[in-house]
Amino acid sequence: MSAPRLEPRLSFPYRRPAVERGYTRQTLHVDLSRPAVAVKPVPPEMERIFIGGKGFDLWLLWQAVTPQTRWDDPENEICIACGPLGGTPSYPGSGKSIAATISPLTGTVIDSNVGGYFGPFLKFAGFDALEVQGLSAEEVVIVVDGIEEQVTLYGAEGLPEDAYALTAYLTERFAKGRPRDVSVVSTGPAARHTRFGCLNFSWYDPKRKRARYKQAGRGGIGTVLAHKRVRALVARTDSSVTIDTNAPADRERLKQVSRLHSREIVELDPKQNEMSVIGTTHLVTIMNDHDLLPTHNFRFGSHREAENLGQAVFRRLFDPGFDGCWMGCTVACSHGVRDFVPLTGPYRGTPVFVDGPEYETIAGLGSLLGIFDPHTVIEMNFYCDAYGLDTISVGTATAFAMECFELGLIGREATGGLELRFGNRAAALELIHQMARGEGFGRIVGEGVRRMKALFAERWGADPRLLADIGMEAKGLEFSEYMTKESLAQQGGYGLALKGPQHDEAWLIFLDMVHNFMPTFEQKAEALHWFPMFRTWFSLCGLCKLPWNDIVPEDNRDTPEPAKVMKHVRWYAEYFSAVTGRESTPEDLIRMSEAVYNFQRIFNLRMGFGRREHDTLPYRAVGPVTDLEYESRAERYDRQLAEIHPGRDIASLATAEKRALLRAHREAQYVRLQDAVYRRRGWTPEGIPTLATVRRLGIDFPEVVALLAAHGVRE
Amino acid sequence: MIRVGGKEHPWREGLTVAELLAELGRAEDTPVVRVNDTFVSRPRFGATRIPDGAEVFLIPMIAGG
Numbered sequence A: 001m002s003a004p005r006l007e008p009r010l011s012f013p014y015r016r017p018a019v020e021r022g023y024t025r026q027t028l029h030v031d032l033s034r035p036a037v038a039v040k041p042v043p044p045e046m047e048r049i050f051i052g053g054k055g056f057d058l059w060l061l062w063q064a065v066t067p068q069t070r071w072d073d074p075e076n077e078i079c080i081a082c083g084p085l086g087g088t089p090s091y092p093g094s095g096k097s098i099a100a101t102i103s104p105l106t107g108t109v110i111d112s113n114v115g116g117y118f119g120p121f122l123k124f125a126g127f128d129a130l131e132v133q134g135l136s137a138e139e140v141v142i143v144v145d146g147i148e149e150q151v152t153l154y155g156a157e158g159l160p161e162d163a164y165a166l167t168a169y170l171t172e173r174f175a176k177g178r179p180r181d182v183s184v185v186s187t188g189p190a191a192r193h194t195r196f197g198c199l200n201f202s203w204y205d206p207k208r209k210r211a212r213y214k215q216a217g218r219g220g221i222g223t224v225l226a227h228k229r230v231r232a233l234v235a236r237t238d239s240s241v242t243i244d245t246n247a248p249a250d251r252e253r254l255k256q257v258s259r260l261h262s263r264e265i266v267e268l269d270p271k272q273n274e275m276s277v278i279g280t281t282h283l284v285t286i287m288n289d290h291d292l293l294p295t296h297n298f299r300f301g302s303h304r305e306a307e308n309l310g311q312a313v314f315r316r317l318f319d320p321g322f323d324g325c326w327m328g329c330t331v332a333c334s335h336g337v338r339d340f341v342p343l344t345g346p347y348r349g350t351p352v353f354v355d356g357p358e359y360e361t362i363a364g365l366g367s368l369l370g371i372f373d374p375h376t377v378i379e380m381n382f383y384c385d386a387y388g389l390d391t392i393s394v395g396t397a398t399a400f401a402m403e404c405f406e407l408g409l410i411g412r413e414a415t416g417g418l419e420l421r422f423g424n425r426a427a428a429l430e431l432i433h434q435m436a437r438g439e440g441f442g443r444i445v446g447e448g449v450r451r452m453k454a455l456f457a458e459r460w461g462a463d464p465r466l467l468a469d470i471g472m473e474a475k476g477l478e479f480s481e482y483m484t485k486e487s488l489a490q491q492g493g494y495g496l497a498l499k500g501p502q503h504d505e506a507w508l509i510f511l512d513m514v515h516n517f518m519p520t521f522e523q524k525a526e527a528l529h530w531f532p533m534f535r536t537w538f539s540l541c542g543l544c545k546l547p548w549n550d551i552v553p554e555d556n557r558d559t560p561e562p563a564k565v566m567k568h569v570r571w572y573a574e575y576f577s578a579v580t581g582r583e584s585t586p587e588d589l590i591r592m593s594e595a596v597y598n599f600q601r602i603f604n605l606r607m608g609f610g611r612r613e614h615d616t617l618p619y620r621a622v623g624p625v626t627d628l629e630y631e632s633r634a635e636r637y638d639r640q641l642a643e644i645h646p647g648r649d650i651a652s653l654a655t656a657e658k659r660a661l662l663r664a665h666r667e668a669q670y671v672r673l674q675d676a677v678y679r680r681r682g683w684t685p686e687g688i689p690t691l692a693t694v695r696r697l698g699i700d701f702p703e704v705v706a707l708l709a710a711h712g713v714r715e
Numbered sequence B: 001m002i003r004v005g006g007k008e009h010p011w012r013e014g015l016t017v018a019e020l021l022a023e024l025g026r027a028e029d030t031p032v033v034r035v036n037d038t039f040v041s042r043p044r045f046g047a048t049r050i051p052d053g054a055e056v057f058l059i060p061m062i063a064g065g
């Protein structure tokens, strides 16, 4: 390969505006096709209604695309935004970027909330959001340099292929001796060959003297970046960020509320989950003990070997030290493994630093595949990041292929000779390398579960009904890694999520199953209203949700609504008021989210989704598909059937009959839940926001009203 | 003697997590505890014995994830 070369193709000087109350009030648009760069103002209405972050992304994307736009059309764009609170170093969890695009997996909007420094650096370089539109004729790197006040588009040749090496190279190249001033967004070679390419967002770790990474994993945003032929986005700014950099409306108020939350975390994290030591790995054995850890493509919720992947192991493997993915985050949960030596692939035998794994990656690349060896999980984690792959989709898609192989729905002729059984570590790793090379069965798995289902039925004659039941996707997106069979509320949390089954909208399993906080449909519907709304708010503002409810006040359980952790919600209202000067209550935060949330639902509608029929789930998420699954928890299911059908002799029924009875009941329950949630959210029985709802939320733009009318919604 | 959330609590031979939570009146609302470095969930409370001198923390798992 030739030496790396970056040739400036286009330079665009600009004046960096002062940040005022968390906003620069301008956004940056890059058109790769022409190529051209432009700056757009943020109108007051956009700021008032859409707040920032994901709200800005959605509004910009809405104007860029049409109902016919596909993910690979030039008009599709990648939007990345921070938010008014993003970049505050005093308040924990305040450095998130939110990326959005039209997804290669779902065909509609996907959004992803990610750490690393890019979003805040973009803002401090002068822009509340970035749009990257068009298709480039050559490979390019886009650099937003807030110090030089210049945007430059470089033609790129000979750059390192994988994301780790590429980021290290670009950090060094643009740092001018201060690597902490640089953040890079990149993907890797597998993003060119699969639909679930991820974005790696970097930050520089001065103690370890290396770039570190967080991933915007879901929905294939990396695939879109690779298709546009953008090798990387670079933001550069002075990294001496302080509480004043956002120019808050009330500095003292901000200081006070920041101190409260920050200190509470320092005091309570050691007494609670110890996230600053073990990240989210504690969830592995907790989920396993509650029969909620997905194993073997979501067939079962526990496994006797799960402890091999638990926090006790990662407590020893993680490199000790401060691991905040934004400055000053006292949760500091973004851990990594030092001097890990891969056994396969291009880094075979070479010590590397691996960022991760987190719970989702451990479950997706481990238990879900029947793999209970932490070193294999770490190696898969490393190559997924380096190749630019979403670990969740890789795990869930591979698990589906493994089950199809085990059930004989596909054979070795389909897998190119791979013995794709659960637990086959070598085969799982080989699939990832194939994805990076664009070869073999890995390329097919890289199409995602929805397309594999169609292909296996068409080419190999597999039973489409069985494929539909065990293929763990909804809306085209692979499930994230929680078992939902015994939690109707979490079935709603996945099935009714706007972008597909990702738990960031609602994680209600413990509330529903373990605490039994919401026995009625109305209570579940209320939770499926409030939680998605409040969780959405974090992505409007550039925040991480972990400090809200992963560490809770000691007196929280004595409050009227412990699940909401209202003390923290009030702090967030205070935080928002202090930075923006827009005096807000907790109820105001929910209203902000509601507007954006409903707008996204309508965006889905515009792209041909967003109705009841698109909120369905594979039956594996709802109940036991096979006799094996039923019989493994027969006592539980038999007891439930006896309660549902008192007087009926359940014991005399064959397993298949019992499964059918249970299925009829559970599917009907899910439909009742949909009804209740749609009502609570102010939607029609078809799941479309009513005119009254969009008026109340101030999103009754003419094109929204026309779209609703086209779907028969006129009041 | 053990410590629960930083406060001293009497220990006896064979004390299980389930018994401790019952003594504290926290059996209902505690799905997970940490005993030193080990997380223990409700299905294993009855079978998990607490060693003398242990640090025990009640984990308020509610809506994380």
Ligand code: SF4
Pocket (backbone or CB within 6 Å): A092, A093, A094, A095, A115, A323, A324, A325, A326, A329, A330, A331, A332, A333, A334, A544, A545, A546, A547
């Ligand atoms: S809590 Fe963890 S993921 Fe969230 S901002 Fe802090 S370090 Fe990053």
